[in-house]
Amino acid sequence: MKSPLLENERFVQIAAPLFVGVVFLLLWEAVVRATGTPVYILPGPVDIGKAFVEDWGVLFHSLLMTLKVTLMAFAISVVLGTAASLLFVQSRWIEVSLFPYAVLMQVTPIVAIAPLIIIWVDDTTWALTVCAVIIAIFPIISNTTLGLRSVDPNLLSMFRMYRTGRLQQLIRLRIPSALPYFFGGMRISTGLALIGAVVAEFVAGTGGTQAGLAYLILQSGYNLDIPRMFAALGLITLTGITLFALMVWLSDRVLRNWHESALKVEQ
Amino acid sequence: MTHVKAIRPEVVVAGQDPDTAGTPQGNGRAGRPIVDVHGVDKVYNNGTVALKDVELTVKEGEFVSLLGPSGCGKSTLLRLMAGLGDVTRGEVKWWEQGYDVVGQKGRKLAFVFQNATLMPWARVRKNVRLPLDLNREKGPDTEQRIDQALDMVGLNKFGNAYPRELSGGMQMRVSIARAMVTEPNLLLMDEPFGALDEMTRNKLNDDLLRLWKANGWTVVFVTHSVYEAVYLSNRVVVMAARPGRVIEDVPIEAPYPRGQEFRVSTEFAGYCRRVSEALEVASRQGEEANS
Numbered sequence: 012m013k014s015p016l017l018e019n020e021r022f023v024q025i026a027a028p029l030f031v032g033v034v035f036l037l038l039w040e041a042v043v044r045a046t047g048t049p050v051y052i053l054p055g056p057v058d059i060g061k062a063f064v065e066d067w068g069v070l071f072h073s074l075l076m077t078l079k080v081t082l083m084a085f086a087i088s089v090v091l092g093t094a095a096s097l098l099f100v101q102s103r104w105i106e107v108s109l110f111p112y113a114v115l116m117q118v119t120p121i122v123a124i125a126p127l128i129i130i131w132v133d134d135t136t137w138a139l140t141v142c143a144v145i146i147a148i149f150p151i152i153s154n155t156t157l158g159l160r161s162v163d164p165n166l167l168s169m170f171r172m173y174r175t176g177r178l179q180q181l182i183r184l185r186i187p188s189a190l191p192y193f194f195g196g197m198r199i200s201t202g203l204a205l206i207g208a209v210v211a212e213f214v215a216g217t218g219g220t221q222a223g224l225a226y227l228i229l230q231s232g233y234n235l236d237i238p239r240m241f242a243a244l245g246l247i248t249l250t251g252i253t254l255f256a257l258m259v260w261l262s263d264r265v266l267r268n269w270h271e272s273a274l275k276v277e278q
Numbered sequence: 279m280t281h282v283k284a285i286r287p288e289v290v291v292a293g294q295d296p297d298t299a300g301t302p303q304g305n306g307r308a309g310r311p312i313v314d315v316h317g318v319d320k321v322y323n324n325g326t327v328a329l330k331d332v333e334l335t336v337k338e339g340e341f342v343s344l345l346g347p348s349g350c351g352k353s354t355l356l357r358l359m360a361g362l363g364d365v366t367r368g369e370v371k372w373w374e375q376g377y378d379v380v381g382q383k384g385r386k387l388a389f390v391f392q393n394a395t396l397m398p399w400a401r402v403r404k405n406v407r408l409p410l411d412l413n414r415e416k417g418p419d420t421e422q423r424i425d426q427a428l429d430m431v432g433l434n435k436f437g438n439a440y441p442r443e444l445s446g447g448m449q450m451r452v453s454i455a456r457a458m459v460t461e462p463n464l465l466l467m468d469e470p471f472g473a474l475d476e477m478t479r480n481k482l483n484d485d486l487l488r489l490w491k492a493n494g495w496t497v498v499f500v501t502h503s504v505y506e507a508v509y510l511s512n513r514v515v516v517m518a519a520r521p522g523r524v525i526e527d528v529p530i531e532a533p534y535p536r537g538q539e540f541r542v543s544t545e546f547a548g549y550c551r552r553v554s555e556a557l558e559v560a561s562r563q564g565e566e567a568n569s
Contacts, residue, residue, distance in 0.1 A: 168357075168391075169389060169391075269441070270399075
């Protein structure tokens with residue numbers, strides 16, 4: 012006999028990966044205990060949990076700093092990236108002239124240019140934000156530009172038949188057509204904004220009250236406080252997953268009535 | 279039986295009176311030209327001659343089908359009639375009331391594409407009102423006109439649905455409602471039912487004829503199907519490919535309304551044979567030009 016819960020798609024989607032996770036943590040703990048591995052080499056999940064609780068004050072403060080940079084970078088990327096895309100679709104010339112530079116920005120390793128930006132920008136928070144924007148903005152630009160161009164040619168013909176101006180075309184046709192692409196870009200961009208914020212902080216090595224999760228990891232490493240290092244790492248991962256889930260939720264909400272990506276397949 | 283026989287002549291008379299009496303098209307009005315394609319060539323940038331010296335006059339109230347093998351330029355011709363794209367040589371003229379050549383504003387064209395071409399993000403009502411929005415036509419009767427258009431295609435209950443919730447045939451009907459809402463004096467249709475199954479297609483053909491009669495439209499209809507062309511039209515214009523040109527203009531003089539009886543009549547079969555023969559000639563000419 013099958014339990015009805017196992018036939019519930021939602022339940023399975025959450026329970027199955029959770030089960031794998033729990034098994035993994037148990038194995039981890041068992042291996043660490045069985046081999047007697049010292050905490051400064053590899054702490055078990057229990058030790059990491061303890062660090063989580065004991066160091067929560069420091070961890071939470073660092074999380075807020077990292078989150079602040081991430082969200083600022085993400086917001087700026089969305090605004091500037093969308094603006095750039097709108098500019099690109101205005102004329103083929105603008106796109107051809109500028110797009111290679113967007114690619115150039117994307118392929119330059121952020122680690123290599125972060126020190127420069129930290130020298131140029133006085134305020135550390137802003138310096139980190141600029142670094143994160145540099146890598147987070149590209150998916151927004153490329154996806155939104157693609158979306159604004161991916162318009163049903165027959166619908167476009169219809170707009171032309173009615174002698175519709177560019178602005179109307181943009182508002183009524185191009186922007187709605189671009190939404191699924193735009194949300195796809197946002198999903199990638201949140202993750203990159205977080206990575207950018209962390210990587211830039213590694214390079215900057217900011218301490219004091221400005222310290223984010225990356226600095227906490229560095230510092231814990233110097234002090235051989237490995238459980239705290241893992242706790243900080245776990246927080247970064249959690250933040251990334253949460254931001255991604257938020258984007259998925261948002262795009263499903265906006266697109267659920269019409270776009271294939273948001274449709275549930277009916278059995 | 280006798281009852282039916284007694285009634286039938288009356289019905290026919292009622293159908294002919296007062297509009298249809300004495301007109302060759304059988305659909306009313308005096309038959310002034312509404313669009314005139316004169317000596318038109320269309321050459322694409324890559325050198326393809328899509329149309330060569332095409333002459334075609336469509337009169338008010340007519341239902342004209344453009345029929346021909348692939349690449350004969352029938353869709354190109356239709357798009358030129360819609361003012362989409364420029365002719366290489368010759369001219370396309372549109373008429374309004376009183377034979378005046380009208381500018382871009384006055385001519386009321388509607389175009390129905392091969393697929394429904396709806397905005398997936400907008401509900402049915404919003405899709406139907408799109409032409410009004412684009413024309414910045416907003417009167418007190420806007421909502422009523424949308425209701426009317428939806429009524430006529432039998433979708434008044436689906437105004438708030440999204441296109442994806444409708445079947446292919448229903449989406450096509452939304453597309454037709456969107457064309458109707460502008461009260462066009464020229465309706466251009468580019469293989470509108472090509473992607474549908476035969477039953478839906480026959481149903482929509484009958485719907486289209488009913489609406490055409492009721493609204494006094496002028497229709498230019500591109501199709502691949504000989505049967506569809508003969509069933510619907512007053513005139514079937516047969517085109518040949520390479521270069522695209524008109525080779526025959528076959529009048530279909532069967533009276534409207536046409537129904538199932540017409541589909542199985544010898545008259546229908548005769549017209550189909552004539553059009554098929556013309557099409558045969560067109561295909562052969564195209565192949566010769568190709569070799």
